[in-house]
Amino acid sequence: xxxxxxxxxxxxxxxxxxxxxxxxxxxxxxxxxxxxxxxxxxxxxxxxxxxxxxxxxxxxxxxxxxxxxxxxxxxxxxxxxxxxxxxxxxxxxxxxxxxxxxxxxxxxxxxxxxxxxxxxxxxxxxxxxxxxxxxxxxxxxxxxxxxxxxxxxxxxxxxxxxxxxxxxxxxxxxxxxxxxxxxxxxxxxxxxxxxxxxxxxxxxxxxxxxxxxxxxxxxxxxxxxxxxxxxxxxxxxxxxxxxxxxxxxxxxxxxxxxxxxxxxxxxxxxxxxxxxxxxxxxxxxxxxxxxxxxxxxxxxxxxxxxxxxxxxxxxxxxxxxxxxxxxxxxxxxxxxxxxxxxxxxxxxxxxxxxxxxxxxxxxxxxxxxxxxxxxxxxxxxxxxxxxx
Amino acid sequence: xxxxxxxxxxxxxxxxxxxxxxxxxxxxxxxxxxxxxxxxxxxxxxxxxxxxxxxxxxxxxxxxxxxxxxxxxxxxxxxxxxxxxxxxxxxxxxxxxxxxxxxxxxxxxxxxxxxxxxxxxxxxxxxxxxxxxxxxxxxxxxxxxxxxxxxxxxxxxxxxxxxxxxxxxxxxxxxxxxxxxxxxxxxxxxxxxxxxxxxxxxxxxxxxxxxxxxxxxxxxxxxxxxxxxxxxxxxxxxxxxxxxxxxxxxxxxxxxxxxxxxxxxxxxxxxxxxxxxxxxxxxxxxxxxxxxx
Numbered sequence: 001x002x003x004x005x006x007x008x009x010x011x012x013x014x015x016x017x018x019x020x021x022x023x024x025x026x027x028x029x030x031x032x033x034x035x036x037x038x039x040x041x042x043x044x045x046x047x048x049x050x051x052x053x054x055x056x057x058x059x060x061x062x063x064x065x066x067x068x069x070x071x072x073x074x075x076x077x078x079x080x081x082x083x084x085x086x087x088x089x090x091x092x093x094x095x096x097x098x099x100x101x102x103x104x105x106x107x108x109x110x111x112x113x114x115x116x117x118x119x120x121x122x123x124x125x126x127x128x129x130x131x132x133x134x135x136x137x138x139x140x141x142x143x144x145x146x147x148x149x150x151x152x153x154x155x156x157x158x159x160x161x162x163x164x165x166x167x168x169x170x171x172x173x174x175x176x177x178x179x180x181x182x183x184x185x186x187x188x189x190x191x192x193x194x195x196x197x198x199x200x201x202x203x204x205x206x207x208x209x210x211x212x213x214x215x216x217x218x219x220x221x222x223x224x225x226x227x228x229x230x231x232x233x234x235x236x237x238x239x240x241x242x243x244x245x246x247x248x249x250x251x252x253x254x255x256x257x258x259x260x261x262x263x264x265x266x267x268x269x270x271x272x273x274x275x276x277x278x279x280x281x282x283x284x285x286x287x288x289x290x291x292x293x294x295x296x297x298x299x300x301x302x303x304x305x306x307x308x309x310x311x312x313x314x315x316x317x318x319x320x321x322x323x324x325x326x327x328x329x330x331x332x333x334x335x336x337x338x339x340x341x342x343x344x345x346x347x348x349x350x351x352x353x354x355x356x357x358x359x360x361x362x363x364x365x366x367x368x369x370x371x372x373x374x375x376x377x378x379x380x381x382x383x384x385x386x387x388x
Numbered sequence: 389x390x391x392x393x394x395x396x397x398x399x400x401x402x403x404x405x406x407x408x409x410x411x412x413x414x415x416x417x418x419x420x421x422x423x424x425x426x427x428x429x430x431x432x433x434x435x436x437x438x439x440x441x442x443x444x445x446x447x448x449x450x451x452x453x454x455x456x457x458x459x460x461x462x463x464x465x466x467x468x469x470x471x472x473x474x475x476x477x478x479x480x481x482x483x484x485x486x487x488x489x490x491x492x493x494x495x496x497x498x499x500x501x502x503x504x505x506x507x508x509x510x511x512x513x514x515x516x517x518x519x520x521x522x523x524x525x526x527x528x529x530x531x532x533x534x535x536x537x538x539x540x541x542x543x544x545x546x547x548x549x550x551x552x553x554x555x556x557x558x559x560x561x562x563x564x565x566x567x568x569x570x571x572x573x574x575x576x577x578x579x580x581x582x583x584x585x586x587x588x589x590x591x592x593x594x595x596x597x598x599x600x601x602x603x604x605x606x607x608x609x610x611x612x613x614x615x616x617x618x619x620x621x622x623x624x625x626x627x628x629x630x631x632x633x634x635x636x637x638x639x640x641x642x643x644x645x646x647x648x649x650x651x652x653x654x655x656x657x658x659x660x661x662x663x664x665x666x667x668x669x670x671x672x673x674x675x676x677x678x679x680x681x
Contacts, residue, residue: 202650
């Protein structure tokens with residue numbers, strides 16, 4: 001099992017890093033704390049992103065570290081996908097001397113960690129948490145890295161409108177910021193551009209049975225020509241399985257969280273499903289080169305664009321330390337907040353002038369015959385993006 | 389539309405009934421609420437996935453998956469619960485939590501934390517029209533399988549010696565042992581049956597959700613526990629009644645609650661459970677003998 005092998009190597013890495021901590025602690029070292037999920041529901045998102053980050057830090061360390069000066073020591077602790085546990089391990093990482101904090105791919109645990117780092121001024125970056133309320137809920141140390149939910153939703157809505165879609169059904173779950181808000185952002189843009197919301201439904205995350213909701217959709221007097229949801233695993237497979245099982249053929253669109261091998265492996269079931277990604281590896285692109293390098297590094301191809309997003313976090317930190325010229329957390333924070341048109345792997349990344357959710361391109365993808373096909377890449381017009 | 393929702397409700401209720409019955413059989417004999425019951429489902433789910441990936445025909449894969457659940461249940465009893473026999477209810481409960489957590493971590497680290505897609509055969513995800521409404525093949529199979537399993541279990545408990553001994557053991561285990569019936573055999577059979585039910589429920593569950601993941605057992609065991617308590621802990625007919633009641637309430641609320649209140653669905657369901665227990669503290673159909681603790 002490759003995952004067992006990875007685990008083994010991770011343990012080895014941890015041991016090596018641990019020994020390094022005792023023997024070579026020096027002034028030219030910077031500790032990055034990663035409070036991320038190795039187990040539980042967020043693990044399938046955190047782990048790929050962390051693998052990308054680890055790769056970039058390894059490469060940077062080989063060139064002298066962040067800003068060419070500060071060798072990175074990455075301390076990783078498991079949050080078990082639990083919000084309270086995230087705060088506990090974040091505190092442990094702060095106590096261990098972390099000057100930069102990396103948090104899970106979700107708003108709630110990221111906010112709980114951010115509440116500890118904010119008073120200390122430690123710059124905190126979520127791996128792929130994309131709720132735009134995330135940074136405001138914490139304060140000026142908190143940064144998103146992935147395209148924000150409202151930006152993604154605008155991109156999908158723009159595309160749906162361009163396809164001539166007129167009536168949408170929104171399926172949300174109040175259980176997370178992502179599942180609750182993203183479809184609503186879509187709805188706002190869609191309505192503004194002439195579409196109509198003909199119905200709304202809700203689900204509980206982890207709910208096995210969507211039959212009642214699907215019967216409601218079938219019974220709508222005003223038939224939708226699109227269903228928009230931010231449901232992901234395991235809810236999205238269950239929903240679409242039961243939807244198609246009930247003979248409903250209305251297209252379903254989602255966002256980044258369904259760009260995963262699990263959803264792809266559903267094959268014919270997800271034909272026509274549109275989702276988003278942080279980038280698309282066109283031939284000759286930087287992303288294609290990254291994918292090849294990552295495959296060499298990790299022994300398997302990237303599962304999604306979470307890997308490259310994690311890798312770009314390393315590049316952003318490197319640039320920020322370079323600009324700051326020191327390892328002072330506050331100076332690093334200011335440097336990240338001032339980044340403008342920074343050349344990442346997927347395109348230009350800008351923090352300057354934003355609410356610390358980056359402006360960056362969104363790739364629209366569509367599943368066809370068990371493969372994710374690229375539709376288009378765009379940066380939505382800032383005026384269209386609804387407020388968080 | 390109403391007929392459609394009734395079918396949805398019966399289909400979900402049937403799966404809950406299978407699950408609750410699995411918990412109740414073990415509880416009625418050993419006095420243990422086996423919270424690792426959900427992990428039996430997870431195991432069956434992975435067995436189904438592995439069999440399909442290996443290219444077994446679907447019926448064979450189902451057989452493998454259900455037998456895996458049954459054997460795992462027997463193994464679980466042998467390894468984890470037999471050494472605890474006679475221990476207090478609390479110790480047994482904690483043991484089952486420990487087994488559950490252990491298995492989850494084994495699944496996560498040994499297989500993958502990521503859900504794995506399970507490709508059910510195309511005909512299972514289809515639908516057929518019946519009058520002016522369409523019925524999914526999946527829900528229909530759920531209903532038929534649940535009904536057959538419940539009937540088969542009833543026949544087994546009524547007609548076979550072991551079954552009779554199990555019913556007797558649920559009422560007074562000591563007397564059954566005095567009659568010369570080995571306790572270990574009764575207990576192992578109870579676990580075997582509960583594993584079979586978990587395996588069957590897992591197939592129906594996976595057919596609905598199209599993926600298996602290490603944590604998938606949590607929700608079903610919770611629902612089964614609620615259903616078993618509402619029905620009357622330790623009572624087999626009660627577990628079935630509780631399962632159907634829970635399924636019907638959930639679907640009805642989902643179908644009828646207005647959008648603003650819909651997020652409180654689970655809270656409303658659980659309030660309903662409390663209301664039932666206030667009126668009937670021993671459950672809908674109380675066990676013949678109160679629990680031994």
